[in-house]
Amino acid sequence: MKRIFLGMCFGMVATAGFSQQAARMELNTADAKTTISRHIYGQFSEHLGHCIYGGYWVDEKLDVPKKDRIRLDVVEALKKIRIPNLRWPGGCFADEYHWRDGIGERSKRPKMINTNWGGVTEDNSFGTHEFLELCSLLNTEPYIAGNVGSGTVEEMSKWIEYLNSDGESPMTQLRKANGRAQPWKVQFWGVGNESWGCGGNMTPEYYANEFRRYATYARNYKGAPLKKIAAGANSGDYNWTEVCMKNIPKQMLWGLSMHYYTIPTGKWNQKGSATKFDEKEYFNTMKNCMKMEELVTRHSAVMDKYDPEKKVALVVDEWGIWTDVEPGTNPGFLYQQNSLRDALIAGTTLNIFNNHADRVRMANLAQTVNVLQALVLTKDKEMVLTPTYYVFDLFKEHMDAKLLPLQLSSPDYINGSEKIPAVNASASVDAAGRIHITFVNLDAKNAITVNTTIAGHTAGKISGRILTSGKFTDVNSFEHKNKVVPTVFKSFKKNGAALSVTLPRLSLVSLELE
Incomplete structure (x- = not known):
């Protein structure tokens, strides 16, 4: 298990007590100061x-x-x-x-x-x-x-x-x-x-x-x-x-x-x-x-x-x-x-x-x-x-958009004796006040639920898209051009400042919160 603190950077220290299939993330809209060029x-x-x-x-x-x-x-x-x-x-x-x-x-x-x-x-x-x-x-x-x-x-x-x-x-x-x-x-x-x-x-x-x-x-x-x-x-x-x-x-x-x-x-x-x-x-x-x-x-x-x-x-x-x-x-x-x-x-x-x-x-x-x-x-x-x-x-x-610094606690993706954080993410708020979060789940076997708290943001409309496929070797070829393309993503729940998102294995997810 890795606890990942994302302020202006992306660092890692060990922690314990979380499921291998769960992650936690915290955001605060008041922290949005740096522009993502x-x-x-x-x-x-x-x-x-x-x-x-x-x-x-x-x-x-x-x-x-x-x-x-x-x-x-x-x-x-x-x-x-x-x-x-x-x-x-x-x-x-x-x-x-x-x-x-x-x-x-x-x-x-x-x-x-x-x-x-x-x-x-x-x-x-x-x-x-x-x-x-x-x-x-x-x-x-x-x-x-x-x-x-x-x-x-x-x-x-x-x-x-x-x-x-x-x-x-x-x-x-x-x-x-x-x-x-x-x-x-x-x-x-x-x-x-x-x-x-x-x-x-x-x-x-x-x-x-x-x-x-x-x-x-x-x-x-x-x-x-x-x-x-x-x-x-x-x-x-x-x-x-x-x-x-x-x-x-x-x-x-x-x-x-x-x-x-x-x-x-x-x-x-x-x-x-x-x-x-x-x-x-x-x-x-x-x-x-x-x-x-x-x-x-x-x-x-x-x-x-x-x-x-x-x-x-x-x-x-x-x-x-x-x-x-x-x-x-x-x-x-x-x-x-x-x-x-x-x-x-x-x-x-x-x-x-x-x-x-x-x-x-x-x-x-x-x-x-x-x-x-x-x-x-x-x-x-x-x-x-x-x-x-x-x-x-x-x-x-x-x-x-303005960067929303993250605090992210991710489970490990383990292969043999080695491990890396399974989930990474970044978030921003645009000029219209919409929040965008992009998640990546690197784990080749496990879906991971990310439980997120967003301070300063109330419940509203959420939409999402996902990019994934059955195998990490899947490609878009001239014979099959749409093997790996984005589709609509709905595996999330929002309750006030709390947001729960379930990321399938080998996936990239983009959310927009209005």
Whole structure:
């Protein structure tokens, strides 16, 4: 049994006296002070495999609705879940991408080899204008990662000028010549990516100096003050965070990133299958997923030393499950199926981010289409929405709502000699006073009833939706697209301030209390 106190964080201490199938939770509407940034629900799309080419950007002859070559059924699906931002062009690709190769007449754009992902030819037909048109169609904010690894200060500075300046200059004239009169006013700007690895194999001290140099020439233009994001730590490299927070002036920083992937086996050379795994591997995957709580807590603690007012955001701009690729696919394309297990990972991770909303103010799932933990899979004319897509649909009402800190006592989910908390949750209250609670029950065997007290809220209308399926390996395939989809949920009772909710095994539940 674990007693989990969720204030602004998600911690665990042991307790006793509760049934293995019961949990308790307390909320108080008077505690709603911190805003859950909508940007926690951001997405990431890299020039990798069929995310861009064959995902968003399709052949002119493909018989699907499109604008130019942007696939509109994918756009409409993402609009329904109101994705708040989209990170591009990478990832590792960002630090070999030279933006001028991707502007102007497409037939004249130079080709290149994508050395990070499969060694395929990149024709640069999808570049700056195409990406920002995609963002416009999605009604989402662009988040661009600039090239520090193989680029120059001048190159990054002039890209920003091309995007955001409305003055008289060679870059604005070039933009206008390429068909865009008004600046786009892009604000989210990544200064490099994974500079500890594929972005240059730098030391944190060297990167901090490089950030200061690049950021100096990353100018603000009228109506577009940049939100500069430093390339932060790999997983538990707390020294990287320490050095960056110590050596980079806070006025230069909007955010500091951190990357963490859930690996089912914990081994990068043999990660595990996306669809064929037993309960032991499922449990191990969920245990590895929950490490995000420790990472966010400890990186936040380092940041607090240098930024006690929490002005600098922790930006988890790559997260999700990473498995072995599907058999028969290009290993450099990172194509994997998406199961109920992945949905439970997404829900658990988003609950963690919500509960750390005082510091985590941006995050980006890797990746949106056809790569890693994708929301959407495409095959020629067909499209399928994955279980993870529906998690973002269930959770979207938390965006820009006020966090309701929780006190949660959860039973354990036990596998062999190991155990993890079976239930996790987050809650918020929106501008209209509606309370939204998202629960996840990770237990593969037991339904769990959560007895909740909500101080400051009287009985009213309640509605709910649930995402679950018979097996944690269940997927939505092109043959069976609706195997794992949300349905109406009614297993709850409300009596005054008391709420009782029974969560089936392997389930995600979203409640709205009016």
